[in-house]
Amino acid sequence: xxxxxEILKSGSQVLPAGEDSGGAGDLVINVGPQHPATHGxxxxxxxxNGETIKKVEPHLGYIHRSIEKMxxxxxxxxxxxxxxxxxxxxxxxxxxxxxxxxxxxxxxxxPERAQVIRVIMDELTRIASHELWWGAxxxxxxxxxxxxHAFREREKINEIxxxxxxxxxxxxxxxxxxxxxxxxxxxxxxxxxxxxLFKRKVDEYDExxxxxxxxxxxxxxxxxxxxxxxxxxxxxxxxxRGSGVNCDIRKLYPYAVYDxxxxxxxxETDGDSLARYMVRIREMKxxxxxxxxxxxxxxxxxxxxxxxxxLKLPKGEFYSRVETARGELGVYIVSEGGTTxxxxxxxxxxxxxxSALDHMARGxxxxxxxxxxxxxxxxxxxxxx
Amino acid sequence: MFIVKYIKDxxxxxxxxxxGMRRTGYYFTHHKEIITEQYPxxxxxxxxxxxxxxxxxxxxxxxxxxxCTGCTACELACPNATLKVVTKFDITPEGKKKKAIDKLVxxxxxxxxxxxCIVACPSDAIVMAQTFEHSxxxxxxxxxxxxxxxxxxxxxxx
Numbered sequence: 001x002x003x004x005x006e007i008l009k010s011g012s013q014v015l016p017a018g019e020d021s022g023g024a025g026d027l028v029i030n031v032g033p034q035h036p037a038t039h040g041x042x043x044x045x046x047x048x049n050g051e052t053i054k055k056v057e058p059h060l061g062y063i064h065r066s067i068e069k070m071x072x073x074x075x076x077x078x079x080x081x082x083x084x085x086x087x088x089x090x091x092x093x094x095x096x097x098x099x100x101x102x103x104x105x106x107x108x109x110x111p112e113r114a115q116v117i118r119v120i121m122d123e124l125t126r127i128a129s130h131e132l133w134w135g136a137x138x139x140x141x142x143x144x145x146x147x148x149h150a151f152r153e154r155e156k157i158n159e160i161x162x163x164x165x166x167x168x169x170x171x172x173x174x175x176x177x178x179x180x181x182x183x184x185x186x187x188x189x190x191x192x193x194x195x196x197l198f199k200r201k202v203d204e205y206d207e208x209x210x211x212x213x214x215x216x217x218x219x220x221x222x223x224x225x226x227x228x229x230x231x232x233x234x235x236x237x238x239x240x241r242g243s244g245v246n247c248d249i250r251k252l253y254p255y256a257v258y259d260x261x262x263x264x265x266x267x268e269t270d271g272d273s274l275a276r277y278m279v280r281i282r283e284m285k286x287x288x289x290x291x292x293x294x295x296x297x298x299x300x301x302x303x304x305x306x307x308x309x310x311l312k313l314p315k316g317e318f319y320s321r322v323e324t325a326r327g328e329l330g331v332y333i334v335s336e337g338g339t340t341x342x343x344x345x346x347x348x349x350x351x352x353x354x355s356a357l358d359h360m361a362r363g364x365x366x367x368x369x370x371x372x373x374x375x376x377x378x379x380x381x382x383x384x385x
Numbered sequence: 386m387f388i389v390k391y392i393k394d395x396x397x398x399x400x401x402x403x404x405g406m407r408r409t410g411y412y413f414t415h416h417k418e419i420i421t422e423q424y425p426x427x428x429x430x431x432x433x434x435x436x437x438x439x440x441x442x443x444x445x446x447x448x449x450x451x452x453c454t455g456c457t458a459c460e461l462a463c464p465n466a467t468l469k470v471v472t473k474f475d476i477t478p479e480g481k482k483k484k485a486i487d488k489l490v491x492x493x494x495x496x497x498x499x500x501x502c503i504v505a506c507p508s509d510a511i512v513m514a515q516t517f518e519h520s521x522x523x524x525x526x527x528x529x530x531x532x533x534x535x536x537x538x539x540x541x542x543x
Binding site: 074077078145152162163164170180204207208211213214216 | 402435463464500501
């Protein structure tokens with residue numbers, strides 16, 4: 001680890017003990033990981049002056065699995081399942097991006113039924129992801145109960161997923177041309193039950209956390225990311241919408257049936273942790289609104305378009321983008337005309353959002369770093385593919 | 386004015402805490418809302434979804450016959466080289482050679498339950514089972530042979 005010593009030697013940033021710092025000096029501390037084999041580990045090297053953060057440097061690489069390289073040896077049907085392991089909380093949406101990119105290259109017309117089901121699944125995934133974020137972030141801040149409340153509702157979504165897709169987290173339900181299987185007969189009933197339940201419970205979330213004076217004091221004005229900086233760091237998703245950047249791919253570049261449903265793009269202008277928090281809470285309500293519009297109007301028809309047994313993309317470059325729970329995910333495929341991609345690049349939202357952490361954290365206290373990281377909603381396998 | 390604002394803040398803060406405490410108290414007194422399942426104790430009553438992807442199995446009928454023709458479609462569809470088809474040649478009563486599977490080797494330790502082999506199988510020979518307790522003491526136990534010993538292909542499956 002030569003980087004830490006490099007920080008120490010570069011000198012301009014780090015003060016040695018005893019010089020105009022009251023004898024305290026600057027301190028370089030490592031935050032995480034406890035063990036490199038634990039899941040989702042992020043290593044932050046933080047330079048502190050007293051309790052004030054001077055620099056935050058994230059170190060990546062603990063869970064690098066070279067997914068992009070792996071995809072180069074897999075066919076266009078096979079590589080989709082790997083992308084569930086990137087941002088595992090929005091696995092459906094990752095698969096959607098890959099399926100869209102292959103469909104664009106092959107010029108496959110996806111049946112209306114498949115598109116509607118995809119959007120419902122995506123929005124359920126978004127709710128599940130935001131719920132886990134809400135519970136985990138509240139636990140980071142110091143509230144323990146919200147975690148159980150969030151997981152109680154999330155369990156209902158997991159059950160719906162398990163019934164239709166056969167798995168709870170890495171579903172692999174989307175294939176190029178549509179869906180892998182027909183919906184479970186109980187799907188519509190279960191989703192309606194969940195929506196009715198969730199609408200009541202989301203108000204409980206506000207009672208428990210959003211209005212809480214301790215919570216507001218820890219979030220308001222913490223980790224301010226101005227609009228210009230959010231754009232220049234390439235932030236996307238709720239992290240950027242909290243700063244007032246119009247970046248919802250569902251609105252800007254509609255895919256599937258997002259152009260046929262009514263929903264609002266949530267924008268907050270404060271740019272602090274509370275704004276990012278409010279964006280996600282309000283986004284969950286918008287997701288419910290989208291599902292309500294579609295759940296009774298799933299058109300009849302095939303769930304999968306007829307495709308060839310072996311998929312071959314024509315020679316060229318293809319790009320598709322979707323809005324995951326964390327921001328914009330881009331999939332870029334370079335094809336040489338064969339059955340496997342020549343090169344795949346994923347533009348993951350977490351990486352760009354993490355790059356803004358240093359800018360946000362400078363000058364604030366160490367205890368506030370947790371609030372900033374919590375509201376950025378970092379999923380490490382997404383950052384470190 | 387500062388004092389008035391200060392006192393207002395104190396009371397609104399207290400109120401927000403009490404609102405949260407009321408919700409906590411509600412769950413403290415309403416035990417029916419608790420949904421925790423005691424997993425190892427509820428094994429007998431645990432019902433998994435019928436589509437749950439636990440492991441790949443090959444169903445056999447009462448005559449110890451399966452539907453696998455040994456076409457290797459599953460092997461080609463698998464992203465992780467989990468399935469390996471080993472074929473042999475049977476001699477039919479007419480004296481002709483016929484291709485059949487000797488064994489279908491399944492590496493559970495490599496499987497990611499992506500369902501691609503099940504979708505690819507043209508004769509519905511393999512399905513997903515709902516078993517999920519896969520831990521064993523010896524790693525070699527995870528390599529399984531899906532067709533039962535002495536089994537043969539069903540009549541009429543090509």
